[in-house]
Amino acid sequence: MEDIPETGTDPLFDSLRKRGHRITAQRETILQIFKEQESGHHLSAEELHAKLLERGGNVSLATAYRTLKLLSSLGLLRELDFAEGHKHYELKQDTLPHQHIICTGCNTTLEFEDHFLEEAGQKIGARYNFEVIDAQFKIFGLCPNCKTGKSSKGR
Amino acid sequence: MEDIPETGTDPLFDSLRKRGHRITAQRETILQIFKEQESGHHLSAEELHAKLLERGGNVSLATAYRTLKLLSSLGLLRELDFAEGHKHYELKQDTLPHQHIICTGCNTTLEFEDHFLEEAGQKIGARYNFEVIDAQFKIFGLCPNCKTGKSSKGR
């Protein structure tokens, strides 16, 4: 059900090669982990590192960070910032365009699709003569739970 | 042309008092600085601190951070995260709803109004039963300048 593409044909690897980057075991594993995530699921550097350690390989946190940065700069990953102190990343390829609602109470995030927002981003970018890389719509608010239990937040 | 409201009547001060916070000289100055910013202009903690020092008072960076956090939590400031490693803040009051385009090349930000996006945020939030605090639409891309001069970014 889950056929893993040959190293030679994977478009992600091709993107790396094309720009003169090497295919290392670490990078393969990291890409593999991202591919295994459910669509719309994003990982922080720490989370990625934890998953790397689970697999037994000893990939350092530094490499995780370096790879996330590299893949983002190549446009293979989408960098998400939910204003909670660290970034999250998700595969850009074949992900349906989606946006996020973030609960500032419990940091839960919800994804929702909205192709209209995609278009809007492109259109507005064009209006200002920008080359649009990514349009991110974030709705910050309180989820149903946190909305109710508000009182418990002493601070 | 620029009449500064009396301490007693300022709605910002009232918001503080109402929740049991004290009006200190530091907070007054900080609010004053934000009021003096052009609409749509945002400040980082460091920038705010620099402006505080310019005024001669010796407000510490720690207080700047504490105050920014407090004012944001009270909903008086809008917290903006442009994924450049530090946050920016702007007065929420009387600011026309606006969104941002960020150049990932030179970090320039451009504001644009779009009431449609405001509505969209509210509507989508409502769909998920969220209490919407702020909807932020960010378009990351390359500005006309950086689009052209791309080659100069060796790394």
Place this chain on the structure above:
DNA sequence: TTTCGTGCAAACCATTTGCAGCAGC
């Protein structure tokens, strides 16, 4: 007077970087 707010410096935490050794090509 009581309690909150502040300055200072140390602590934190996410992320980056210098360096020497190892691996891709």
Place this chain on the structure above:
DNA sequence: GCTGCTGCAAATGGTTTGCACGAAA
């Protein structure tokens, strides 16, 4: 073999916090 990649540990940079003092109410 050359050069880029990695692990390690130290450095960085933004932000937070403990503490004792000073100031708002």
